[in-house]
Amino acid sequence: MGRPPCCDKEGVKKGPWTPEEDILLVSYIQEHGPGNWRNVPSNAGLRRCSKSCRLRWTNYLRPGIKRGDFTDQEEKMIIHLQALLGNRWAAIASYLPERTDNDIKNYWNTHLKKKLKKLQSSSANHHHQSSSSRSDGLFSSFPSSPEHHSSSNRGQWERRLQTDINMAKQALCDALSTMDPKPSSNYSHDHQLEHAKPPLYASNAENIARLLQSWVPKKEPSSSVSTNQHSFCDSMGANKYANSSEETLQNEALFRSLFGAVGSTESPNSDLSHESVSPETSCFFEQESKPMCDGGWNKLSMLEKWLFDDDHYSMPLQENANFL
DNA sequence: AAGTACCGCAACCGCCCCGCT
DNA sequence: TAGCGGGGCGGTTGCGGTACT
Numbered sequence: 318m319g320r321p322p323c324c325d326k327e328g329v330k331k332g333p334w335t336p337e338e339d340i341l342l343v344s345y346i347q348e349h350g351p352g353n354w355r356n357v358p359s360n361a362g363l364r365r366c367s368k369s370c371r372l373r374w375t376n377y378l379r380p381g382i383k384r385g386d387f388t389d390q391e392e393k394m395i396i397h398l399q400a401l402l403g404n405r406w407a408a409i410a411s412y413l414p415e416r417t418d419n420d421i422k423n424y425w426n427t428h429l430k431k432k433l434k435k436l437q438s439s440s441a442n443h444h445h446q447s448s449s450s451r452s453d454g455l456f457s458s459f460p461s462s463p464e465h466h467s468s469s470n471r472g473q474w475e476r477r478l479q480t481d482i483n484m485a486k487q488a489l490c491d492a493l494s495t496m497d498p499k500p501s502s503n504y505s506h507d508h509q510l511e512h513a514k515p516p517l518y519a520s521n522a523e524n525i526a527r528l529l530q531s532w533v534p535k536k537e538p539s540s541s542v543s544t545n546q547h548s549f550c551d552s553m554g555a556n557k558y559a560n561s562s563e564e565t566l567q568n569e570a571l572f573r574s575l576f577g578a579v580g581s582t583e584s585p586n587s588d589l590s591h592e593s594v595s596p597e598t599s600c601f602f603e604q605e606s607k608p609m610c611d612g613g614w615n616k617l618s619m620l621e622k623w624l625f626d627d628d629h630y631s632m633p634l635q636e637n638a639n640f641l
Numbered sequence: 642a643a644g645t646a647c648c649g650c651a652a653c654c655g656c657c658c659c660g661c662t
Numbered sequence: 663t664a665g666c667g668g669g670g671c672g673g674t675t676g677c678g679g680t681a682c683t
Contacts, residue, residue, distance in 0.1 A: 331652080331653075332652075332653095333651070333652075333677090334651085334652085352669095354669070355667085355668065355669090366653090367669090368653085368654090368668095368669085368670095369652075369653075372651090372653080375670095376651075376652085377651080377652095404672065404673090406671075406672065407670070407671055407672085418670095418671075418672085419650085419672095420650090422672075423649070423650055424649095424650095426649090426673095427648070427649055428649090
């Protein structure tokens with residue numbers, strides 16, 4: 318007997334979610350809590366696949382989700398975590414409680430990949446005539462996956478990776494345990510979110526309010542959905558991108574702080590060492606942390622510290638330098 | 642102003658993991 | 663112990679918006 322589909326293919330609506338559907342879903346989850354997704358569509362009166370409901374909730378409606386521009390700090394964490402963990406977006410997202418794995422994945426694919434590629438090519442040109450080992454080491458610090466490594470080093474790489482993952486988890490555990498008297502060994506981002514944001518559905522109402530704020534009842538259901546959604550996004554501060562000059566400045570600052578050694582001639586071990594977090598970046602971190610209500614980022618400073626710590630930054634650099 | 646190309650993101654698809662029986 | 667099924671995850675797609683010609 319074959320496995321039945323999670324939902325009937327017939328009569329199941331696909332495509333963009335309407336505000337009405339969002340409201341139905343959020344109302345249901347507020348009342349019953351997330352979980353048992355198989356029953357959610359029927360119980361909530363939605364003609365949607367259970368998976369679709371779950372995704373909509375986790376990627377869009379869940380409380381505490383931050384949308385819009387990624388901060389430099391978030392970018393750095395994503396870059397470093399991607400180097401460390403590969404394309405394990407859920408794992409990466411667990412360290413960025415306000416971002417979803419889908420968001421991070423999209424951001425990586427659309428922004429950071431290009432950014433790093435661009436940086437890689439520019440640096441390759443810059444160092445073409447000089448010793449290449451330096452730049453190789455730098456950019457090999459951001460492998461897309463362990464497959465990029467030679468098989469002879471893979472075992473070693475994996476052991477180090479596992480060690481660092483464990484250390485990261487421990488650091489995060491320590492950081493989070495100070496927020497919540499009930500420590501958890503499970504680090505799904507949902508759990509972290511719940512710990513970091515004590516009121517379970519605190520921002521649901523906010524999400525819905527924002528949703529409704531820009532929602533004009535549509536006359537033609539098929540045509541206004543995306544417009545509404547964009548308005549929703551805009552109303553949530555997702556003014557997608559800053560003007561280009563500002564973005565350029567930010568990128569430069571990012572590159573300087575992230576890859577401060579690029580184009581310079583310091584010793585190889587100085588890659589992304591603590592000087593990679595420039596004073597202005599440190600300052601930025603401080604300022605950036607404060608608006609995070611509940612002190613979430615402040616509480617995570619241990620992890621940040623770990624992430625930007627010399628030793629851990631140098632791990633992938635030094636290790637990966639051997640893989641090319 | 643119109644047509645085209647490109648980009649970003651929400652959502653879907655299909656595989657995998659893991660708990661339950 | 664094997665099979666089932668729910669849920670999670672990463673990769674991919676398709677659509678709408680924007681930039682360019």
